[in-house]
Amino acid sequence: MLPLWVSALSATLLVQTISSFAAGVIPLLGPILMARASLSPEGIGYVSALITLGNCWYLAGGGPMLAHFGPVRSLQIGLAFVALGLLVLSQPIGVAALIGAIAVGIGLGPNTSAGSQMLLRTAPPRHRTLVFSIKQAGVPLGGACAGIAVAPLVTSLGFPAAIWIVVATALLGILLAQPFRRPLDEESAGTRLNWLRSLFSAAALLRSGAVLRSHPSLPMLTMLGMSLSITQACITAFTATYMITRHSASLAEAGLYIAVMQAASVTGRIALGWVADRMGRGLRHLGVQAVLSAGAVGLLVATADQGPWAAFACVALIGFTALGWNGIYYAELAGMAPSRLVADVSSAATLVAFIGSIGGPLIFALIVGATGNFAIGFLAAAAQLVVFGLVAWRHAAWQGSD
Structure with a gap:
């Protein structure tokens, strides 16, 4: 029989x-998609923002659902929402x-809280960051597969058959x-909380913010997460459209750019997680990484105009860092959250961070609509990341530890 932490990692990574x-x-x-909906190409930014809005909706009120069904069942429900939404x-x-x-955003929501709950409960403490990083490597791994296959x-x-194949995969x-339900859900599922009502409760949103005061560095970490999310959301939403509409890339070429970016992100998440486990001071590490990103x-x-090899090198570097x-x-x-609040803190911090994932693409789309220039949008996303990265690094140095 597999160790429990291996089962938890396998389920969440899958x-x-x-x-x-x-x-992806x-x-x-x-x-x-935008042409079929009679929208301009930069309208994909509004779609990206709404996906994040759905994700935030779940994170704000989905805690009782997780407690009621258990983490694995919640992940399965999330996949059903992704398929329906697509x-x-x-x-x-x-x-x-x-x-x-x-609907797609709601379906992505359980990955954060359910995954954090399972992994913190089962992962060996000395390898905690590496285990979390391997789980998060599933995000760019899935994105890379999308870039290669689409x-x-x-x-x-x-187009219709391609969509049906993706839905069938979900x-x-x-x-x-x-098969992972029995060992991983049996301790947590079955509570009688009114999980459906909580999804529409304003009080749940207020409670999710209150838990972020449980550690003095959590607010700063959350704000840095929001800044990183702004840049990541803009990169994810607009890079393919940018290369197609401004640099004459074909759909296949744009897919390769995204695949390289996401493959580099898989490597970056695992490698940087391994480094962070050995160096400690994760908040300072993230501040430096933000500036490099x-x-x-x-x-x-x-x-981007210097030829495909320069573009491939740049998207690989972005994937590794940003x-x-x-x-x-x-x-x-x-690690900062009290053990009984791990799922709540992960959901609340992600909820706040994802405000950036909503606002970033919206502002980016407005900038492109007003100027016709994607480069200004990318540079604005990078500039705010430098500011937050330096502030977080200074905060970590002032605290002495994080």
Whole structure:
């Protein structure tokens, strides 16, 4: 029998990868989806913001659902929402696209709280950050698979068939996660909390903010997470459209750029998690990483016209740095939180951080709409990251430890 922590990591990595693959097709198909909905290409930023809004909705009120069903069942329900949302989003109706985006976001929500709960309970303490980073590596791994697979699927089978294959993959994930339910859900499921009412409760949102005062460094860590989320959301939502509309890349070429970026992120999350376990001081580490990430984004803007190899190098560097922070972030949240509040703190901090994932693409889309220049949007995202990174580094140095 597998050690419990291996089962927990396997379940969370499986669902994280599949849900990220399904969600990852959305920005890649941005020009097609927006054309079908009679929207301009930068409208994919509004879709990205609504996905994050749905994610925040779950994080604000989904705690009782997690307690009621258990973490694995919650992950399975999330995959069902992703599949349904993707089907609705793919319809050539503007309003349906918006509703589908929110459903996809709700479906992604359990990955954070359920994964944190299982891994903190089971992971060996000396390898905690590495284990969290491996789990978070499922996000870029799924994105890389999307980057490789989407263009061939659309080219050979057509858009509708490609969407159905992605939906079927999400539904298959539900079945693959089922064997993990017995060992991982039996201790936590079955409470009689009114989980459905909590999803529509303003009080749940207020409670989620209150738990962030349980450690003196949690507010700073949360704000840095919001800043990192702004940049990550803008990169994820707009890079493919940027390369297609401004640098004449084909859908297949844009998919390769995204695949390289996400593959580098897999490497970055695991490697940086290993380093963080040995160096400690995760908040300071994240502050430095934020500044380096901003530099990588600036390089992409400066060298995108220098040929494909320069662009590939830049997107790889962005993937390693700007998309490689999540595992360290969630491990730090779990380490700072009181043990009984780990899931609540992870959800609350992610909720606040994801405000950036909503606002970032919205502001980016407005900048592009006003100026016609994607580069200004990317540079604005990088600039705010430098500011927050330096402030977080200074805060960590002033605290002496984090």
